[in-house]
Amino acid sequence: MLHIFCPHCGELRSEEEFHASGQAHIPRPLDPGSCTDAEWGDYMFFRDNPRGLHHELWNHVAGCRQFFNATRNTLTYEILETYLIGSKPQFTEQAAPLTTTATRELGEKV
Amino acid sequence: MQRYSGFGLFKHSLSHHENWQKMWRTPTPKKVYDVIIVGGGGHGLATAYYLAKEHGITNVAVVEKGWLGGGNTARNTTIVRSNYLWDESAHLYEHAMKLWEGLSQDLNYNVMFSQRGVYNLCHTLQDIRDSERRVSANRLNGVDGELLNAKQVADEIPYLDCSKNTRYPVMGATVQRRGGVARHDAVAWGFARAADALGVDLIQQTEVLGFRKENGVCIGVETSKGFIGAKRVGVVTAGNSGHMARQAGFRLPIESHPLQALVSEPIKPIIDSVIMSNAVHGYISQSDKGDLVIGAGIDGYNGYGQRGSYPVIEHTIQAIVEMFPVLSRVRMNRQWGGIVDTTPDACPIISKTPVPNLFFNCGWGTGGFKATPGSGNVFAASLAKGEMHPLAAPFSIDRFHNGALIDEHGAAAVAH
Numbered sequence: 441m442l443h444i445f446c447p448h449c450g451e452l453r454s455e456e457e458f459h460a461s462g463q464a465h466i467p468r469p470l471d472p473g474s475c476t477d478a479e480w481g482d483y484m485f486f487r488d489n490p491r492g493l494h495h496e497l498w499n500h501v502a503g504c505r506q507f508f509n510a511t512r513n514t515l516t517y518e519i520l521e522t523y524l525i526g527s528k529p530q531f532t533e534q535a536a537p538l539t540t541t542a543t544r545e546l547g548e549k550v
Numbered sequence: 551m552q553r554y555s556g557f558g559l560f561k562h563s564l565s566h567h568e569n570w571q572k573m574w575r576t577p578t579p580k581k582v583y584d585v586i587i588v589g590g591g592g593h594g595l596a597t598a599y600y601l602a603k604e605h606g607i608t609n610v611a612v613v614e615k616g617w618l619g620g621g622n623t624a625r626n627t628t629i630v631r632s633n634y635l636w637d638e639s640a641h642l643y644e645h646a647m648k649l650w651e652g653l654s655q656d657l658n659y660n661v662m663f664s665q666r667g668v669y670n671l672c673h674t675l676q677d678i679r680d681s682e683r684r685v686s687a688n689r690l691n692g693v694d695g696e697l698l699n700a701k702q703v704a705d706e707i708p709y710l711d712c713s714k715n716t717r718y719p720v721m722g723a724t725v726q727r728r729g730g731v732a733r734h735d736a737v738a739w740g741f742a743r744a745a746d747a748l749g750v751d752l753i754q755q756t757e758v759l760g761f762r763k764e765n766g767v768c769i770g771v772e773t774s775k776g777f778i779g780a781k782r783v784g785v786v787t788a789g790n791s792g793h794m795a796r797q798a799g800f801r802l803p804i805e806s807h808p809l810q811a812l813v814s815e816p817i818k819p820i821i822d823s824v825i826m827s828n829a830v831h832g833y834i835s836q837s838d839k840g841d842l843v844i845g846a847g848i849d850g851y852n853g854y855g856q857r858g859s860y861p862v863i864e865h866t867i868q869a870i871v872e873m874f875p876v877l878s879r880v881r882m883n884r885q886w887g888g889i890v891d892t893t894p895d896a897c898p899i900i901s902k903t904p905v906p907n908l909f910f911n912c913g914w915g916t917g918g919f920k921a922t923p924g925s926g927n928v929f930a931a932s933l934a935k936g937e938m939h940p941l942a943a944p945f946s947i948d949r950f951h952n953g954a955l956i957d958e959h960g961a962a963a964v965a966h
Contacts, residue, residue, distance in 0.1 A: 441860050442851075456861045460851035462805065481951035485803035485894045489792030491854045514806075514854050 445522050448504045457502040463487050464497040464509045491515060493533045498522070551747035553658050573739060574746035579753050582779035583611045585933050586771055587786060588758045588794065590614025592623040592734075593911060593918065594786035595741035595752075596926020597933065599657075602748035604927070605934035610750045611780075612742075613773060615757035619738025622788045625856075625888030626919040627811050627833065627845040629824050631668040631729035632693050635684045638944040638956050639897060640691040645941055646924025647693075647728060653923055659740030661732050662838070666823045668729030669698075669707065671873070673718040673829035681724045688726075698723045709820055709876050716872060718829055731824060731835055737922055760797045761908060768798070768908040784909045784933050789854065789889025791912035800904045803950045804891045804913055807848040810858035810866075812885035814877075816840030825873065832869030841883060844870055848890060848916060858887040890915050895955040900929055900942040909933055910947070 442455040469475050469483055488494070494514045499507050510522045511531045520531045552558065552571045562570060585601055587594045590612045601607045614620075630650055632643035654660050672678045678697075685695040703723045704712035712720045742752055753775075760772040761783065770779035785794050789806045816839050826833035833845045846866035849858050863885060871878045892915040893899060899913035911929045914921065928939040938946065949955055 455859055460849075462852075477951050477953070481803075481953075482801075485950040486801045487792075487803070487805055488796075488801065489805050489852060490796070491790070491793045491806075494852055496851065512851070514852050517853060517855055 442517060442519065444498065444510065444519060446500045446503055446506075447508050447522050447524050448500065448506045453500070453503060457500060459499045459501045461497040461499055461507070463489075464495045490533065493520070493531060495529055495532075551658075551743065554660075573743040574752050577751040577753065579611060579613075579751065579756070579773075579775065579778050580609075582770075582781075583751070584609040584781050586610070586778060586780035586783045587612045588771060588783065589621075589785065589787040589790075590618045590738075590742070590752060590754065591621050591786065591788060592619060592738050592741065592922040593788075593914070593925045593929070594784075595619070595738055595745055596922050597784060597786060597911070597929045598750045598752075598926075599741045599745040599748070600927045600930035601934060602745055602750055605930060607934055608749035610745075611778065612745070612750060612752050613756050613758055613771065613778070614752070614754045615774075617754050618742050618752060619735060622888040622890065622918065623734055623738045623922075625809075625811065625886055626734060627835065627843050628731045628734045628919060629668065629729070629826075629833065629835065629845075630663070630732055630920040631726050631824075632920070633668070633670070633684065633688050633695050633724065633726045633729070634693075634958060635687050636956050636958060637687075637691060639958055640688060640693055642898075642924055642928070642941050642945070643921055644691065644693050645927065646921045649923035649927060650732065651728075653732075653737075653740070657740040657744045659736060659743060661736045661740050663730065663732040665728050665730040666835075667725055667727045668824040669703070669723045669725045669826065671703070671710075671720050671825065671827040671829070672722045672724070673720060673827065675721070677829060678722050681722070685724050694726055694728050696725050696727070698725060707821075707823065707825060709874055710825065711873060711875050718872070725823075729824065731837075732919075734919065737919075741922075741926070758794070758797075761905070763905065767906045780907075782907050782909065782933050782936070784911060784929060786911045786929070788912065788914065788918065789891050791891045791910060793854075795903070795910065798903065798905050798908055802899065802910070802912065802947070803894055804899070805852050806854055806889050806891055807851070808853045808855060808858040808887040809848045809890045809916055810846040810862055810885060810887045812844050812846065812863065812866075812882050813837070813841040814844070814880045815883050817842070817880060820876075821874075827869065827873060830869040830872050832866050832873060834870055834874070842877065842880065844882075848892065854889055856887050856889055858885075890918075892916070894950070894959075895957050896959040897956040898925070898945050899947050900925070900932065900938065900945040901947040902938065903947065
């Protein structure tokens with residue numbers, strides 16, 4: 441059972457109150473209409489799925505119903521931090537992130 | 551390979567069963583193989599077996615980081631069925647079903663395939679409509695299926711609560727009578743033994759750490775015991791596929807999640823079929839030992855920890871007790887998790903990759919066991935020819951870019 445600190449509520453609550461919403465910091469293309477199929481497919485479906493640190497989006501569905509981000513280790517399930525949308529994580533994997541095939545201008549990473 | 555037979559059993563009983571031949575060798579890796587399979591689970595071992603048997607390619611190695619069949623092959627709920635809605639998946643799973651039906655004879659190994667019938671319960675009017683559609687689609691694809699009403703369900707599954715008093719009353723069910731269960735370990739061991747007999751090297755306790763490329767073409771794998779060259783590499787690593795793809799330098803449309811199952815203490819025979827419910831989300835069968843085998847859902851978050859969270863177990867047990875109130879005081883014996891590789895459309899990826907000569911067979915998500923022989927069969931054909939087998943072609947990774955998804959997510963017989 442995970443215990444997750446909701447940065448909005450300021451409380452450590454049990455996993456059952458939350459809903460995991462997948463990888464965080466995925467920028468939406470600024471002009472979706474001009475994306476190629478490859479770029480749109482990458483945005484829609486392709487994920488990092490790391491074995492190790494993962495920045496992910498959570499929703500406190502049975503609490504304040506607000507979204508926030510967490511940095512969690514997918515091997516040990518240890519949650520290193522939770523932080524508000526719009527701020528940067530303190531903990532990041534040393535390895536460089538994989539480049540996507542997308543070359544078009546992406547929106548601001550949030 | 552010593553063939554197993556009734557006579558052999560008698561003969562070995564005379565020497566107290568102490569002289570059985572080892573099921574497979576423990577070979578030292580060669581420098582180069584025609585094909586390397588990464589991952590020694592059911593799908594990988596089946597691939598190796600069919601490469602040797604149907605395509606005459608025996609210079610094959612299966613490289614496994616742990617022991618054979620120790621991942622999801624050992625962790626699933628052993629259900630076999632082929633009643634998928636869409637043509638592409640129905641053809642693929644039915645191909646597997648036909649192989650299941652002769653598998654014990656083919657491998658000379660009893661995989662304990664028991665066609666005891668798989669029921670999918672309907673609890674709402676929409677369930678009934680969807681099921682009627684699915685059964686009709688199945689029949690058009692040559693897959694057996696029947697739609698039962700509530701009375702027939704109550705007659706066939708006596709301990710199921712079919713009363714009107716439940717929260718989600720049973721309104722009917724579909725049944726695939728050719729569906730059933732198989733012994734999961736025996737499937738891995740049977741394929742391993744048969745593949746070994748045909749000359750395949752099964753290399754255990756050897757982890758693949760990366761792929762060596764020359765001019766962008768895969769020429770072998772870097773392992774914990776050094777480099778092994780290969781003309782073609784097939785990666786069949788289930789939950790770790792995303793990680794393997796990362797080593798090869800590309801991404802997959804896959805997220806890895808823990809999926810749990812649990813078994814009860816052994817009890818007398820009570821459930822003689824497989825019963826699944828999409829609406830309350832539980833599925834249950836009873837093993838030959840008598841334990842109730844119960845499958846849970848996936849955890850919502852990504853994970854590689856091979857363990858799941860408690861709320862999921864609680865939710866599953868609620869569903870089981872809803873269906874079978876008679877089981878409410880049965881105690882659970884063991885619980886475990888496996889890491890499943892889920893795709894956005896809940897269908898597998900059997901495909902070439904951006905790296906030439908590197909092939910992936912993954913994304914089976916929560917339902918790969920039933921496909922084991924079929925998956926291995928079509929993947930072997932694809933590896934042998936370098937071109938995807940016609941049954942595997944629709945499951946290309948390209949579908950996530952061209953939009954030709956096979957949307958089994960809402961349409962499969964049980965939620966993924």
